[in-house]
Amino acid sequence: CAGTWVKGTKDGSPREVYLYHVVDNQWSMREYGSQAVVWQTAVNPVVALELMAAGVWSGAGVLGPEALPPRPFLDLLTAYGTPWGLREQ
Structure with missing residues (x-):
């Protein structure tokens, strides 16, 4: 799991989110010969x-x-095999 914790304001209200994407290490090693963090x-x-x-x-x-x-970026990440998620903090 790799992600970014973002703090700021949206429409004048404070907001914090954690945006992340997940890659299975066995999958990336099998498909590309590289560790998940490299992928x-x-x-x-x-x-x-x-x-x-x-x-x-x-x-x-x-x-x-x-x-x-x-x-479009997040959707294409999913198509490439690295699903993402967003968690409100």
């Missing part, structure tokens, strides 16, 4: 590049991840 690191730019190539993500200049819609 979790490597899959993110692959997913981002696929979204850019398909025109789902676009823009000019240097954009941070918060400038792009997250749902």
Whole structure:
């Protein structure tokens, strides 16, 4: 499990969430010959590049991840075998 604990405000109210994705180590070793943590690191730019190539993500200049819609990224993570979850803190 790899994740990010995010604290901030949404619509003027405080909010904390833990966004995570899970990869089974046996699966990643069998399918790709790499440990789960390597797979979790490597899959993110692959997913981002696929979204850019398909025109789902676009823009000019240097954009941070918060400038792009997250749902297509999260959905494609699941398609690549790394399901995600969101837990309100």
